[in-house]
Structure formats: C-alpha cells, structure tokens
Amino acid sequence: MAIEDFNTYSETDPGSMIVKGTRRVEWTDLTRNKEAYVWKDKTAGFFDGDFTHYLTIRVTADLSESNAQFNYWALANVVDEWKGIEDASEDMLAIAHSHPTSPDRIELNVIEVDGGARYGSVDYVMTLNTNYYLKIVRDESVGTYGTIYCYIYSDAARTTLLATISVTLHSSKKDFRYIYGVMTYNGATPHKASAYSEDLELLASLETPSVTTLSMTDYATTTITGNGVINSLGLSAVTAHGHAWNTTIDPVTGDNNVDNGTGSLGVFTSAITGLIDGQTYWARAYATNSEGTTYGANVKFTTNRSNLxxxxxxxxxxxxxxxxxxxxxxxxxxxxxxx
Known part of the structure; x- marks a missing residue:
C-alpha cells in the first residue's frame, strides 16, 4: 500500500506546534499541557484483525525534560488526546515517547489503553537525533485477545533489529476507527520535546503468504496431484511453495513435502510421489517467504480410491x-x- 499523505489528516493544534507535510508530521516544543493531535477517520472498524504498519521516527530535541510524553502513532475510536481517552474509559493502541524523572533518559513504549486502564511494554532507550525504523504488528493469534509488537530497526530496509517490545492485549479483540500521526498527553505540565513521524505505511495483514488447499486429483496407486492457490504473497517474495503430506493430520514441510520453488499469485500443482497404495493421507498446501510459512486447510485422501x-x-x-x-x-x- 502507499505511504500515508499527512496533508489529508485533520489537525487540532492550539499552540501551533505541529507542521504537517506529505510524508511527515513534525512537532517543535510539543508540551504536555496542550490538547494537540493529527488524525484521520478511516471509518468504523477499519483497523480489524491482524495488521502491519511501518513508521520512521526521530527525536530532535528533548532537553532533559522529565515527564515529556506523547504518542508517535496511535489507534482509537474517539478523537481526543491520550489522557482524555483514558479518563473517558476508552480504548487505544499507541507507540509512546516518555522521559521519566528517573532515570533521565528518552524511552519508547508500546501502550494499550483498555477501557481506561493502561498497560505498557518494557522500555526501549532512544538516542537523540537518531532515526528509528519501526514495524508495528498486531497478531490476534498470539494470546487470548492478540498481541501488539513494535520491532525497532536501525536501517530503512529493516534488516538490523535493535529490539522488540510488545503488550499482550486485554479484555477483548478490538477494532479501531481513527489513526494518529501524533497525539499529546494533556497532563497540565509544560514539559516539552521535538520530534517527527514519517513514512507511515498501513498494511491490513501480516507478512506471511496466504494459501488455500484444493482437492487432490489424478489419483493413482503411489502418486497423486496436489492442487492449491497462492492468494497473497505477503510482504516479500514467495521462496518456496507446494504441498506437505503425512499419514497424520496437520502435516508440515518437515514431514514430507514437494517444494516447487519460488511462487506467484494463482493456482499451482504439486506432483506427490512415493505413496503407498490404499493408504490414507492428509495434505496441506503451503507457501514460504522471509517472514515464515503458512499452510492451507487439511485435505484427506486415500491413494487410488477415485479410479478403483x-x-x-x-x-x-x-x-x-x-x-x-x-x-x-x-x-x-x-x-x-x-x-
């Protein structure tokens, strides 16, 4: 998907501290006693299920301001600042900046606000005037209600991982409507910081491919043809795809598999050999990219049954x-x- 155009976002900024550009939102001396934020209404329930967002951030001035606090990125279902969302017992996911009184340092955290209750990740200590390249992932398959991760990289290609911080989500699986490019915490103290967010990219799913298992064809005594569809490549090229099979359900590539090599969107087939006549098997289509392997549903078959x-x-x-x-x-x- 395309990088977000912040000029299309709305702005509340009574102190004129924020400047929006096409790819960047930048703020100077953003204080902790103002209600300021940049947001966009993506419509109700837009951010549902799993997603991956990319964002680059940089702190340009902090001046040892204890209690400086704001969000570089946030999702919510109301238009408000951070404290207002908590006080109204609303929900929010955020990537937050803080500068505690002690220790004297700049920190990055993942934040969940669940019905007004705040939950936070461990701290990642940031360095002034340094770019951090973030990958923000919500995976609803991890934990009862999902987990939100922030992967922190030192390079734009996101190959050198500095740290991973995360929060296991609470209470329920939640959809969100509004996305924020910056959000203050209106805590009635004038502590300030300067920074920017840029190159925000929104993806609706995780990075692994999506694949479907179709019915088997060409039944024979020791061979069969597996059929499948690659529905999505994910966020990187498919380097392996085919079918895994075994005499037990949920086969994986470590059991038996046909690897057809690199893959593209659409239907594919796998020539499965070395089977036993009359034996019952389970098979699943699979596809692999740099982020991992995904499998389709199980298909059960018995060799030579269809033409016996x-x-x-x-x-x-x-x-x-x-x-x-x-x-x-x-x-x-x-x-x-x-x-």
Missing part, C-alpha cells in the same frame, strides 16, 4: 491389509484370527 474398479469376488492388498469385494460390490477389510 470394485469387482465382486476379488481380493486385493491395500497397504498391509487384505480387502474383499462382496457380490453387492461393497468392499470389506478382511480380519481374522492368527493360526
């Missing part, structure tokens, strides 16, 4: 079992007593 001709009175071996076809054409597994 059942002849009354015939016996056959299926795996290690003896089968018999009755006069009515129904197949039975023969069981007996050892002699």
């Amino acid at each position: 001709e059942l002849i009354p009175g015939e016996y056959s071996i299926k795996g290690e079992k003896l089968h018999y076809v009755s006069k009515t054409g129904k197949e039975y597994e023969v069981q007996g007593i050892a002699v």
Whole structure:
C-alpha cells in the first residue's frame, strides 16, 4: 500500500506546534499541557484483525525534560488526546515517547489503553537525533485477545533489529476507527520535546503468504496431484511453495513435502510421489517467504480410491491389509484370527 499523505489528516493544534507535510508530521516544543493531535477517520472498524504498519521516527530535541510524553502513532475510536481517552474509559493502541524523572533518559513504549486502564511494554532507550525504523504488528493469534509488537530497526530496509517490545492485549479483540500521526498527553505540565513521524505505511495483514488447499486429483496407486492457490504473497517474495503430506493430520514441510520453488499469485500443482497404495493421507498446501510459512486447510485422501474398479469376488492388498469385494460390490477389510 502507499505511504500515508499527512496533508489529508485533520489537525487540532492550539499552540501551533505541529507542521504537517506529505510524508511527515513534525512537532517543535510539543508540551504536555496542550490538547494537540493529527488524525484521520478511516471509518468504523477499519483497523480489524491482524495488521502491519511501518513508521520512521526521530527525536530532535528533548532537553532533559522529565515527564515529556506523547504518542508517535496511535489507534482509537474517539478523537481526543491520550489522557482524555483514558479518563473517558476508552480504548487505544499507541507507540509512546516518555522521559521519566528517573532515570533521565528518552524511552519508547508500546501502550494499550483498555477501557481506561493502561498497560505498557518494557522500555526501549532512544538516542537523540537518531532515526528509528519501526514495524508495528498486531497478531490476534498470539494470546487470548492478540498481541501488539513494535520491532525497532536501525536501517530503512529493516534488516538490523535493535529490539522488540510488545503488550499482550486485554479484555477483548478490538477494532479501531481513527489513526494518529501524533497525539499529546494533556497532563497540565509544560514539559516539552521535538520530534517527527514519517513514512507511515498501513498494511491490513501480516507478512506471511496466504494459501488455500484444493482437492487432490489424478489419483493413482503411489502418486497423486496436489492442487492449491497462492492468494497473497505477503510482504516479500514467495521462496518456496507446494504441498506437505503425512499419514497424520496437520502435516508440515518437515514431514514430507514437494517444494516447487519460488511462487506467484494463482493456482499451482504439486506432483506427490512415493505413496503407498490404499493408504490414507492428509495434505496441506503451503507457501514460504522471509517472514515464515503458512499452510492451507487439511485435505484427506486415500491413494487410488477415485479410479478403483470394485469387482465382486476379488481380493486385493491395500497397504498391509487384505480387502474383499462382496457380490453387492461393497468392499470389506478382511480380519481374522492368527493360526
């Protein structure tokens, strides 16, 4: 998706401390006793489920101001400043700047406000006049109600990870409407700082690919064709894709797999070989990129079943079992007593 244009965002700034640009929101001497913020209404429930956001931040002046406090990024369901959201028992997710009284340092935190109650991550200590390249991820599969992560990098390519800070979310899975490029904490004290946020990019899902398993075709005694669809590449190229299979449910690539190599959007097939005639298997399509491997749903199949001709009175071996076809054409597994 495209980088957000902050000129399309609304602004509340009674002290004229904030300047909006196309790619950057910059603030000078932003104080802790003003109600100031830059926000956009993305419509109700816009930020739902998993998402990934990218953001670059930099603190340009802090002046050892104890209790300086604001958000570089936030999601909420009301238009207000940080303290107002807490006092109104509302909800918020945020990436926050703080400068505590002790120790005397600039800190970065992940913040959740859940019905007015605040939860925070461990502190990451920042350096003045240094760019930090953030990747903000909400993953609703981690924890009861999801987890929000902030990955902090030293380079724009986001290859050198400095730290990861996170909060396990509380109470319920929440959708959000408004996104903020900066938000003050109106705490009635004039402590100030200068900084900017830029290159905000919003993605609706996590970075791993999306894949669907389709029905198997071309049944034979020891081979079958797996079918699948790559629905999304994620945020990087698909380096491996195919089918994993095993005699137990939820097969993974470490069991048995066909790797078709790099992949693109659309339908693909996998030539699965080395199977046992009459054996039941489970298979899943998969796709891998730099962020990980995802699997489609399980498909259960038995080799040679779709084109097996059942002849009354015939016996056959299926795996290690003896089968018999009755006069009515129904197949039975023969069981007996050892002699």
